[in-house]
Amino acid sequence: MKLTLENVTKTFGDKRAVDGVSTELTNGVYGFLGANGSGKTTLMRMLATVSTPTSGRITLNGNDIFQLGDSYRDLLGYLPQHIGYYKHFTVEKFLFYIASLKGMDKHGAKQRITELLDRVNLTEKTKVKIGKLSGGMKQRVGIAQALLNDPKILIVDEPTAGLDPKERIRFRNLLSEIAQDRIVLLSTHIVSDIEYIAKEILIMKNGRLIEKNTPQKLMEGIQQQVWKVQVNDREVASYQSSYKVGNMVRGSNGVELRIISERKPAGDADHTPVNLEDLYLYYFDKEAGA
Amino acid sequence: MKEIQIDPEISEFLNSYTIDYPNEEEMETSIEYILSQVPQKKKRFASFKTSAQTIIANSLREMLMFNWTFWALNSVFLFFGIMSLTVFQTDPYLTLFALAPMPFIAGIFEILKSQHAGLTELEMTLKYNAHQIVSSRLLVVGVFNLFINAAITALCLQVDPGLIFSKLLLSWTIPYVLVSGIAFLIAMSMKSNMVSSVLLTVWFVFCYVMIQTPVTQEFLMQLNGFKAAAFIMAGVIIWIVHIVKIKTFNIRSQGI
Secondary structure (H helix, E strand, O other): OOEEEEEEEEEEOOEEEEEEEEEEEOOEEEEEEOOOOOOHHHHHHHHOOOOOOOEEEEEEOOEEHHHHOHHHHOOEEEEOOOOOOOOOOEHHHHHHHHHHHOOOOHHHHHHHHHHHHHHOOOHHHOOOEHHHOOHHHHHHHHHHHHHOOOOOEEEEEOOOOOOOHHHHHHHHHHHHHHHHHOEEEEEEOOHHHOOOOOOEEEEEEOOEEEEEEOHHHHHHHOHHHEEEEEEOHHHHHHHHHHOEEEEEEEEOOEEEEEEEOOOOOOOOOEEOOOOHHHHHHHHHHHHHHO | OOOOOOOHHHHHHHHOOOOOOOOHHHHHHHHHHHHHHOOOOOOHHHHHHHHHHHHHHHHHHHHHOOOHHHHHHHHHHHHHHHHHHHOOOOOHHHHHHHHOOHHHHHHHHHHOHHHHHOOHHHHOOOOOOHHHHHHHHHHHHHHHHHHHHHHHHHHHHHHOOOOOHHHHHHHHHHHHHHHHHHHHHHHHHHOOOOHHHHHHHHHHHHHHHHHHOHHHHHHHHOOOHHHHHHHHHHHHHHHHHHHHHHHOOOOOOOOO
């Protein structure tokens, strides 16, 4: 299965939300990384057929996804960034309703709902009204509905928002398990969500796709620009104003700063292994600080 | 015809070119690719038939998902209609006029509940998508409203066989088509889950004022065929606009 984006552009008035994105996506997890307003959600919406590109084309195995219509949507599982619920529906009723809108038969839906509620740790909440669930639980219902039809293309926009660390790990593992024979597109600005499971990371900035590569390759690309330096308390502000400073670890000998810089920031600075947070900081420093 | 003279040097240069013809497999691949790009002619009637069948099939599911308040409210309207005609002996034409769009106005909340719950974006990506879902709900509410109006018309004729059937029909057809169309238009732009309550209140007040005002009452009673047809036509046009809008649901129109 191959999802192809050919020069996809989406404009809203004068603003280019997505600007000439071209890429190919095959089975595996793809992490879309970008600051707020970078175009991730707009691109996700086009891939989910919620909106159409202003220009360019999205195809699945050579066929335009908008021409494919319901046969494409039949393959799709989607979790929007902001999902609403019918609050007076119970969890089970909501999932049955969505299953029927996905064209599933009652028997198949029943089995799948039981299985998925177990996977997202909501079995005990089956008969509870959605309005009474916490934000994290509602998000888990959202994840379950996206997986109901065993989708071949799963698009999840900020899926871990509101989940506690344990549930985030559970969700990551779930995605990792199912991604072998399907395309999973995951948009986030929480780098740890994709660090270990993404086959490739797509970095978006100002509507453009600026990088697409494996996490390893992307991190290798900035290997010479990540430094660790020990400073005292009084020097921290000066480093922060001159460099992109990531983590700061306070210890007995002062503060250890993680710095992203093309040049060596201090005589005693040492290179340190790169992680995805460094990568994020490298590309989105201004946005992160905003 | 004059033969074109080509410089021997250029001629020799051109002759040195060879064109590699593609093999059978390459030609097949090219044809297959090009065919996938050719827009398919839509069989409009077949597509309309499939779409209509889907909407009808989905209506039953949507009906089962309606909140009990919709059915309770409509039972109250029906009860009120029966009581008005049999106990209070109100004017049957005016009673029908006032009751005619109420089930629909009460149902607007159900029709647009995805929008109010923030589920439209998700529903746009499902096999049976947002416009089919809204159309199915519209069908349920519309047909149910029609059934209520027909039942009250039958009751009117039962209570007083001397009533004019065509006038009874006109009494409810105009508000059923026109008022419900305008109400839906307002509801689409209001995007509030209080929309049904607000519109029902407005309609109650309007009917009360109209019944209290002899001029409007007389106007309604003397609606002739031409004027009535004009009102109904206006309602039909509003509904055509709605149907087109629903068919082209997109995230901007839904304010997502």
